């Protein structure tokens with residue numbers, strides 16, 4: 001396991017809007033996450049959790065402070081650098097965000113092709129990970145023919161197929177019933193452990209907090225570090 | 233092969249794809265018909281020109297078209313024959329006569345061509361086989377593709393009847409048939425010998441010809457001979473190459489009728505309609521998939537990749553629309569040719585042009601539709 005933290009954030013601020021409409025949503029964020037950690041981020045709606053996730057995920061450009069992801073400083077990084085860093089991150093969204101015109105396998109394969117050596121390899125990797133998430137019977141199903149839990153499994157497979165060093169998940173269980181929510185999170189936990197990647201997950205779901213190695217809480221744009229070592 | 237995202241996206245929604253293909257196919261057909269008719273009308277105007285066996289043509293300088301020729305002295309032909317490289321120079325007489333429909337007794341203007349049967353001027357085997365017939369006094373060959381207003385001449389002749397009628401109030405016999413076809417100002421045509429022609433057109437004299445056909449000796453350089461003829465002949469004749477002679481006729485009809493313009497406009501409408509249809513389809517398609525495109529950006533695809541997807545869709549659409557459009561146009565050409573005797577043919581150059589226009593049409597639409605891609609913001613998909 002490398003010594004370099006997967007995420008290293010120092011004094012990160014973020015504001016939306018300009019002039020009179022300017023609104024600060026993140027203030028003075030400090031956060032370090034190491035490889036192998038599963039960190040859960042909680043906090044009331046509107047506190048800035050999603051904003052933080054999009055910044056870490058290189059989906060939005062940070063403005064002030066320092067934000068290093070996988071050793072790359074994102075503050076002031078070019079669009080090409082941002083695209084490159086995105087390829088090392090797996091994303092799992094609240095709504096699964098699968099491509100409706102692609103089958104389960106094709107959805108995963110779109111991600112796999114970004115790093116696989118050949119299309120054949122991408123296909124093999126995609127099928128293998130779909131089997132791993134328990135969808136061996138559903139490879140050629142379109143998302144519209146899958147249940148919510150199954151779709152989220154496809155999304156997990158897509159996020160993990162490239163063995164990313166970091167997985168970001170924003171309320172991945174919000175749209176699921178408690179049983180499949182629990183299954184999905186345990187699946188993430190297990191695959192992440194196998195692959196040794198760090199996971200940062202936003203959730204309101206108190207029933208799944210126990211999977212975390214650490215929980216951080218956000219209030220009004222500030223982190224309240226309440227470290228709980230549930231799995232320690 | 234990497235995942236053909238554009239193809240998968242296009243083919244997932246069959247109905248939308250069908251509408252798109254039908255729209256593009258329609259635009260393709262419109263362009264084929266408009267440009268086809270245009271070419272056919274102009275080609276029809278030079279069918280007679282094209283059937284003359286000659287390399288160089290002599291005409292009076294004030295001539296403006298086949299139906300409006302200025303005669304010149306036959307002496308110019310003798311002078312032409314003295315130019316090195318010239319194998320022969322034959323006179324052709326042209327004029328409109330009044331043809332009496334033997335059924336109704338009404339008269340109609342008919343185009344008549346007269347030449348010396350001893351120096352065949354036509355490439356038409358059918359005419360050349362019937363030279364003996366037009367050598368007989370007051371005997372003519374009738375164009376079976378003439379309009380019906382002259383009467384059922386061809387049908388009755390083929391049925392074995394002997395047809396006697398009048399041209400310019402002079403009794404003539406139909407001694408055979410040939411095939412030419414109608415054009416802008418010519419609804420029907422006759423071919424006969426020079427002597428018969430001069431009998432029918434009593435006011436014309438043998439010494440004044442309407443057209444001179446110059447044939448070259450084997451191996452002579454047409455450019456060279458044309459230049460020599462221009463130098464040797466006085467300004468009361470114009471010397472034209474085969475291509476120049478046909479262009480001269482087409483130019484006249486292009487200038488004096490709006491036909492060229494109208495059909496070009498029709499083709500342009502096809503192009504515009506096609507562009508709008510493809511744009512609509514692509515724009516809706518991109519809009520419907522914005523969240524998915526944003527997801528692709530989030531997992532590491534570049535904006536350039538997505539641009540490529542939209543342009544691939546545009547190109548696929550142009551292919552999918554062109555193929556049926558081409559096939560239907562082909563069938564419509566056949567159908568129209570049968571019904572109108574217009575020389576409507578599938579010219580490979582025109583097909584290539586229309587294919588290029590179809591691709592351009594889709595590329596233009598694609599270029600407008602990709603602006604919609606900017607709305608695909610990967611930062612919005614966690615929201």
Ligand SMILES: Nc1ncnc2c1ncn2[C@@H]1O[C@H](COP(=O)(O)OP(=O)(O)O)[C@@H](O)[C@H]1O
Nearest residue numbers: 016017025043044045046047048049050051052
């Ligand atoms: N694109 C945006 N433009 C302006 N304001 C935004 C934007 N996204 C979020 N906000 C605002 O920033 C605050 C934090 O939002 P968010 O990060 O989504 O919080 P959370 O995920 O914790 O609910 C909210 O008040 C929200 O209204």
Ligand SMILES: [Mg+2]
Nearest residue numbers: 049050614615
């Ligand atoms: Mg949120």
